[in-house]
Amino acid sequence: MNRSISDVIEQFIMSSLDDNDFIELSRNDLAKFFSCVPSQINYVLNTRFTINRGFVIESQRGGSGYIKLTRMHDNDSNFLKNSLAYCSKPMTVLEANQLLQNMFEKKLINERETNLLKSIISAKALNNPINIDNTIRSNIMRQVIIELSKNVK
Amino acid sequence: MNRSISDVIEQFIMSSLDDNDFIELSRNDLAKFFSCVPSQINYVLNTRFTINRGFVIESQRGGSGYIKLTRMHDNDSNFLKNSLAYCSKPMTVLEANQLLQNMFEKKLINERETNLLKSIISAKALNNPINIDNTIRSNIMRQVIIELSKNVK
DNA sequence: CTTTTTGACTTTCTTTGACTTTCAATGAAA
DNA sequence: TTTCATTGAAAGTCAAAGAAAGTCAAAAAG
Numbered sequence A, B: 001m002n003r004s005i006s007d008v009i010e011q012f013i014m015s016s017l018d019d020n021d022f023i024e025l026s027r028n029d030l031a032k033f034f035s036c037v038p039s040q041i042n043y044v045l046n047t048r049f050t051i052n053r054g055f056v057i058e059s060q061r062g063g064s065g066y067i068k069l070t071r072m073h074d075n076d077s078n079f080l081k082n083s084l085a086y087c088s089k090p091m092t093v094l095e096a097n098q099l100l101q102n103m104f105e106k107k108l109i110n111e112r113e114t115n116l117l118k119s120i121i122s123a124k125a126l127n128n129p130i131n132i133d134n135t136i137r138s139n140i141m142r143q144v145i146i147e148l149s150k151n152v153k
Numbered sequence C: 001c002t003t004t005t006t007g008a009c010t011t012t013c014t015t016t017g018a019c020t021t022t023c024a025a026t027g028a029a030a
Numbered sequence D: 001t002t003t004c005a006t007t008g009a010a011a012g013t014c015a016a017a018g019a020a021a022g023t024c025a026a027a028a029a030g
Helices: A005-016 A028-033 A039-047 A074-086 A093-105 A111-121 A134-151 B006-015 B027-033 B037-048 B076-086 B094-103 B110-123 B134-149
Strands: A020-025 A055-058 A065-073 B022-025 B055-060 B068-072
Touching: A005 A020, A005 A039, A020 A028, A028 B006, A039 A065, A039 B068, A055 A134, A074 A093, A074 A134, A093 A111, A093 A134, A111 B134, B006 B022, B006 B037, B022 B027, B027 B037, B027 B055, B037 B068, B055 B094, B068 B134, B076 B094, B076 B134, B094 B110, B110 B134
Parallel strands: none
Antiparallel strands: A020 A065, A055 A065, B022 B068, B055 B068
16 A cells, blocks of 8 residues: 555565565656655655665765665564664673674674674773773674665575 | 776776785876876875885886885784784774775675674674774774684684 | 644765866977 | 986866656645
8 A cells, every 4th residue: 555655665665675685776867757756755764764674875965976775684673683682772891792693693793793893892992092982882892783684684 | 896987997907916015106197097187096095005004105106107005014923913912092983994995905804804894893883882992992993903813723 | 732844954976177287298499 | 327307198086967766745636
């Protein structure tokens, strides 16, 4: 049931994602195609293709800019979605380490990556003049999850 | 992905550097070849082949002028040592990105890791309520380098 | 009241071109 | 033969124009 133009655009984008794990959109072309203002595309993207629904958006402005939309796959998408929620509050080193360990066991990251990330989110690393606090830590973890989501297939 | 003419030119130059440690370009010829204005070559050089990414540009004007582009490489531990020093002050997103790009080109990190780390140190990531400031950023980068150093002899 | 639509304004990146600087080669003058 | 000014062929600079995408809030619709 397509009530609004936003719904129609959502449908269109959704079906473009049927065949591919990601697509590249031109905001202006899309807007022209649907006879709407460009910012309507942002609206659709922001309200329908959210990270919580398993989508990741990347874009570039300027000449030959683009919007790249990636869909996460289900198993991992769920896990990542939950992890993302888990990262919505400040996290201790311990919590973050456990989450990373979890990711490792689910083979979302390999050993080297696990070490790298643990090292990053560890507060008390050698000689570091400034600690990473729990808020920043969950911030970083969220970022990691979002990035990993792009690769999940 | 080659979206703009700048990207195409970057690609072209990059692959010319695959076999050689340096190349000599003719700005005008290149521009003619890609049907663009000569200063576009400068643009590509200035935005993509920066010192931070490990390139050195020398040139000569006038009759029989040229542009010589050299890719630096010192050994990995040296590079990491210098990078560590480079990370002693607060870093902008741009600086950190360039350093990561450099690490990638030196094969110290792979593409996936590069993206992961870029994503972590990027301030403006989607929905992030809190920015990572330049001090934290250099802190993180230092940590990354320290971790990588463990794998390098 | 909530969701959608619209548009003015902003930011970012790329492309273009007019103008400037530098250098090697040339050739005339000493 | 040496010197030096001229000239044309590069490359450099910088700012304006162009081409996207992003933001935000007001207006409209439901």
